[in-house]
Amino acid sequence: MQLASHDAELRAALFRFVDVTPACRSLDDLATHLTGYLEEVDERPPPIEAAMRMSGTKAGRAALGAAAAAGVRHMAHRFIVGETPRAALKTIRHLWENGAAVSLDLLGEATVTEAEADRYAARCLDALETLAEAAGSWPERPVLETDSLGRLPRVNLSVKVSALTPLLRPEAPDVGREDAAHRMRPLLLRARELGAHLHIDMESVDTIEATLGLVFELLDEPELREGPSAGVVMQAYLRESPDQLQRVIDWASATAREQPIVVRLVKGAYWDHEVVDARQHGWTPPVFEDKRESDRNFEALTRLLLEAWPHVRPAIASHNLRSVAHALAAARELGREDRDIEFQVLRGLGDDLAAALADLGQRVRIYCPVGDMVAGMAYLVRRLLENTSNESFLGEQQRGTPIEQLLAAP
Amino acid sequence: MSFRNEPILELRRAPVRDSLLEALRGLEARLPLEAPVLVGGERGSASGLHSTDPGAPERLVARAGSATEADASAAVEAAQRGFRDWGARPAAERAEILRGAAAILRERRLELAALQVRECAKPWPEADGDVCEAIDFLEYYALEALNLDAGRELVQAPGERNTMRYAPRGVAAVIAPWNFPLAIPCGMTAAALAAGNAAVLKPAEQSPASAGALVDALHEAGVPRNALSLLPGYGEAGAALVRDPGVHVIAFTGSSAVGLEIVRAAAETPEGQGHVKRVVSEMGGKNCVIVDADADLDEVVPELIYSAFGYAGQKCSAAARALVHEAAADTLLERLTGAVRVLDVGQADRFATEVPPVIEREAQERVRRYAAMAEPIAQVESLPDGGWFCAPTLVADLPDDSPVLSDEIFGPLLALTRVKSVDEACDIVDALPFALTGGLFSRSPATVERMAARLPVGNLYVNRGITGAMVGRQPFGGNRRSGIGSKAGGPDYLLQFVEPRVVTENTMRHGIQVD
Numbered sequence: 001m002q003l004a005s006h007d008a009e010l011r012a013a014l015f016r017f018v019d020v021t022p023a024c025r026s027l028d029d030l031a032t033h034l035t036g037y038l039e040e041v042d043e044r045p046p047p048i049e050a051a052m053r054m055s056g057t058k059a060g061r062a063a064l065g066a067a068a069a070a071g072v073r074h075m076a077h078r079f080i081v082g083e084t085p086r087a088a089l090k091t092i093r094h095l096w097e098n099g100a101a102v103s104l105d106l107l108g109e110a111t112v113t114e115a116e117a118d119r120y121a122a123r124c125l126d127a128l129e130t131l132a133e134a135a136g137s138w139p140e141r142p143v144l145e146t147d148s149l150g151r152l153p154r155v156n157l158s159v160k161v162s163a164l165t166p167l168l169r170p171e172a173p174d175v176g177r178e179d180a181a182h183r184m185r186p187l188l189l190r191a192r193e194l195g196a197h198l199h200i201d202m203e204s205v206d207t208i209e210a211t212l213g214l215v216f217e218l219l220d221e222p223e224l225r226e227g228p229s230a231g232v233v234m235q236a237y238l239r240e241s242p243d244q245l246q247r248v249i250d251w252a253s254a255t256a257r258e259q260p261i262v263v264r265l266v267k268g269a270y271w272d273h274e275v276v277d278a279r280q281h282g283w284t285p286p287v288f289e290d291k292r293e294s295d296r297n298f299e300a301l302t303r304l305l306l307e308a309w310p311h312v313r314p315a316i317a318s319h320n321l322r323s324v325a326h327a328l329a330a331a332r333e334l335g336r337e338d339r340d341i342e343f344q345v346l347r348g349l350g351d352d353l354a355a356a357l358a359d360l361g362q363r364v365r366i367y368c369p370v371g372d373m374v375a376g377m378a379y380l381v382r383r384l385l386e387n388t389s390n391e392s393f394l395g396e397q398q399r400g401t402p403i404e405q406l407l408a409a410p
Numbered sequence: 411m412s413f414r415n416e417p418i419l420e421l422r423r424a425p426v427r428d429s430l431l432e433a434l435r436g437l438e439a440r441l442p443l444e445a446p447v448l449v450g451g452e453r454g455s456a457s458g459l460h461s462t463d464p465g466a467p468e469r470l471v472a473r474a475g476s477a478t479e480a481d482a483s484a485a486v487e488a489a490q491r492g493f494r495d496w497g498a499r500p501a502a503e504r505a506e507i508l509r510g511a512a513a514i515l516r517e518r519r520l521e522l523a524a525l526q527v528r529e530c531a532k533p534w535p536e537a538d539g540d541v542c543e544a545i546d547f548l549e550y551y552a553l554e555a556l557n558l559d560a561g562r563e564l565v566q567a568p569g570e571r572n573t574m575r576y577a578p579r580g581v582a583a584v585i586a587p588w589n590f591p592l593a594i595p596c597g598m599t600a601a602a603l604a605a606g607n608a609a610v611l612k613p614a615e616q617s618p619a620s621a622g623a624l625v626d627a628l629h630e631a632g633v634p635r636n637a638l639s640l641l642p643g644y645g646e647a648g649a650a651l652v653r654d655p656g657v658h659v660i661a662f663t664g665s666s667a668v669g670l671e672i673v674r675a676a677a678e679t680p681e682g683q684g685h686v687k688r689v690v691s692e693m694g695g696k697n698c699v700i701v702d703a704d705a706d707l708d709e710v711v712p713e714l715i716y717s718a719f720g721y722a723g724q725k726c727s728a729a730a731r732a733l734v735h736e737a738a739a740d741t742l743l744e745r746l747t748g749a750v751r752v753l754d755v756g757q758a759d760r761f762a763t764e765v766p767p768v769i770e771r772e773a774q775e776r777v778r779r780y781a782a783m784a785e786p787i788a789q790v791e792s793l794p795d796g797g798w799f800c801a802p803t804l805v806a807d808l809p810d811d812s813p814v815l816s817d818e819i820f821g822p823l824l825a826l827t828r829v830k831s832v833d834e835a836c837d838i839v840d841a842l843p844f845a846l847t848g849g850l851f852s853r854s855p856a857t858v859e860r861m862a863a864r865l866p867v868g869n870l871y872v873n874r875g876i877t878g879a880m881v882g883r884q885p886f887g888g889n890r891r892s893g894i895g896s897k898a899g900g901p902d903y904l905l906q907f908v909e910p911r912v913v914t915e916n917t918m919r920h921g922i923q924v925d
Binding site: 016019020023024025029032033036037039040109110112113114115116166167169170171172173174175205206209281282283 | 414415416417418420421422424427534535703704705706707708711712715737745747748749751752754760761762853854855856
């Protein structure tokens with residue numbers, strides 16, 4: 001991955017390969033695709049040249065295909081905790097025992113039909129049941145299951161509105177919201193019965209209106225007032241995120257719900273998509289184009305969130321050490337107990353940070369994707385894009401940028 | 411100066427959607443509009459043609475004139491007079507006036523979009539896109555006309571000076587369709603005017619009010635009245651224009667039958683006609699989307715569905731056939747089936763609507779006739795009342811000789827065919843007389859390159875939908891029997907509206923060496 005970071009073309013070639021892997025029908029097919037992408041790279045490093053020479057023969061292609069497929073699987077295993085929730089239980093328990101909670105995320109194809117939406121909802125239900133059944137036997141971990149407001153669910157599932165309906169369209173958010181609501185409601189009810197937490201993920205700008213509308217409307221329904229614990233996500237790279245967060249806080253301050261909503265603050269994972277989409281349409285991108293602006297905004301939103309406690313439970317999801325340190329310092333400055341702030345990281349990217357935070361006695365939750373290789377690919381590529389973008393914190397760190405510079409005020 | 415596409419509205423923002431609904435209410439208070447015959451500034455009859463809402467045929471959108479052969483003849487005569495003034499003006503002045511018309515459309519974009527919602531049942535995103543495209547055409551051709559005015563570089567030898575310039579042809583007859591009720595008439599008219607011609611616009615009988623709004627904007631911006639006439643009405647006015655010996659260029663977009671008839675009629679050179687007519691004819695298609703085994707179906711399904719069913723399949727660029735690799739066909743068919751079933755069929759003024767009614771009763775009957783020729787795999791079952799609604803329909807595995815696979819249906823009907831390879835799909839496309847748009851979904855660079863070289867279509871879209879060409883970005887038009895290859899919104903388009911003139915001057919006796 002270090003190699004890839006140095007050369008945008010090579011990186012693009014490898015992403016395209018990762019992306020197509022699940023659709024390839026044979027090793028030969030894999031090798032043909034791989035060399036097809038590599039041919040478009042102008043300056044190929046020697047190991048890549050060697051790989052391409054292998055593709056001249058059938059046996060060579062088989063070997064190259066096998067090696068490349070193994071490489072992709074190896075990468076996928078770093079990010080994806082299991083093919084199914086059941087298969088992931090061992091890892092999840094291991095993480096719990098070592099001081100990290102989990103939010104499970106079910107990977108899947110895009111939802112374009114009712115049947116696919118129903119299947120995703122059924123997978124979510126199954127995940128809730130499977131986790132709830134297993135969680136009973138996990139050892140006590142007070143840091144992970146209580147804050148000063150009360151108990152926190154052991155079971156935590158993240159769901160995507162776009163997967164719960166085929167009708168999500170930016171110009172008609174009501175249609176998608178209503179269709180998703182009738183699949184989301186049973187999930188919330190079951191989560192309440194099981195004492196689980198349901199977290200509604202945020203996706204591209206096109207879906208924000210439907211997602212926020214859905215959250216506000218559903219969670220305020222009388223039968224859901226007593227539970228479950230639920231959450232939303234705020235993306236700090238959005239220019240409009242301060243207003244959005246204010247809307248969430250206003251809603252949270254007014255709602256009759258018993259449990260405060262968890263707000264996960266992230267930088268945002270759709271940066272490239274948002275910028276390209278906006279530029280193609282001639283719009284001002286809805287995201288900050290200078291990473292420092294996102295970082296500054298992240299800190300401002302962190303403060304807003306902390307100040308809104310106890311109406312909201314803040315969850316700071318960042319791999320940027322400065323953002324994490326800032327959140328912790330700001331919380332202490334405001335007189336919050338350490339257990340009233342949660343940190344979240346991504347599986348495969350923030351594992352070291354999670355371990356460090358756990359060692360400090362902080363509550364940390366690892367966002368763990370579950371799913372098969374096909375489903376995992378889109379997710380994987382998105383993470384890779386984020387991780388290898390020239391400005392990303394982790395990339396900088398790997399390249400040895402001095403720590404003072406990385407931690408400088410944005 | 412450089413060209414930049416007019417940004418479409420950000421419909422994902424609620425206040426933007428509200429502003430459109432407000433514009434619609436404002437328009438409705440003014441209905442029915444009037445779209446009279448306008449010949450050389452004379453306001454003619456505004457009766458004889460009723461423009462109605464395809465979603466509610468009893469709603470009258472506009473009372474329009476029904477231009478006669480005499481009107482056509484008078485319009486050409488006025489245009490001949492108008493041409494002497496307009497054609498003599500500096501290109502920069504004409505360009506400035508066209509850009510002024512673009513500014514007027516921009517200012518009225520909300521009500522113009524609302525008008526298309528009512529007059530042609532265009533859903534909001536499409537209606538807004540059409541207005542933007544009209545603005546783009548004005549801006550783009552204004553700039554291109556300036557480039558053209560500079561002439562072309564020629565080889566120079568000592569003792570001579572060679573120049574090549576382009577002169578307007580004279581009178582352009584523009585015969586436009588209803589499916590892009592502002593953009594297409596605007597594009598053809600703006601090109602004619604930018605190049606210095608006078609124009610007579612005969613819009614489709616289904617969309618006279620949109621054409622009227624266009625002509626109003628051009629006149630207001632400063633195009634002389636006699637350099638631009640409007641002939642709303644039925645076919646006879648258009649036919650008379652085509653035959654008129656005073657017409658130099660005919661710019662047509664529409665059906666193959668009419669287009670070929672125009673090509674034939676325009677070839678006549680009656681006594682007294684001192685020129686050969688130039689015909690720009692953009693006709694139909696039977697557009698195929700090829701899906702290879704390595705395609706990302708998550709991407710294919712929404713893009714193909716929109717290409718086939720957006721605006722009820724009534725775009726010349728719409729997808730009519732999917733040619734799918736057998737390894738992906740079962741999965742794709744299942745997913746397409748589910749995606750067709752959830753298509754939202756409704757009135758164009760609802761933001762949720764994906765498939766509006768088709769334009770008129772005849773269109774509805776035609777689509778139903780073709781749909782009845784095959785067992786549907788998926789079909790939207792309940793349709794709204796009123797309006798010329800057609801059920802979006804997916805069919806598959808039809809026999810090779812089915813007319814559904816060869817005729818242009820121009821409605822919400824998509825036929826899937828299995829192929830053993832993309833090369834077989836290419837053979838199928840190659841055997842069709844049409845060559846307008848095409849699509850390819852493949853993640854293999856080698857396949858993309860091979861197919862791009864082989865496919866004869868005028869516009870090939872790779873790993874995306876096949877509609878929505880943008881001015882300046884995707885010059886648009888078909889080959890073979892789909893069109894003459896003139897590429898609207900591209901750098902070659904204006905050449906159809908001018909004639910080249912080369913001047914070679916002997917400079918030997920000018921006394922100084924000219925280099």
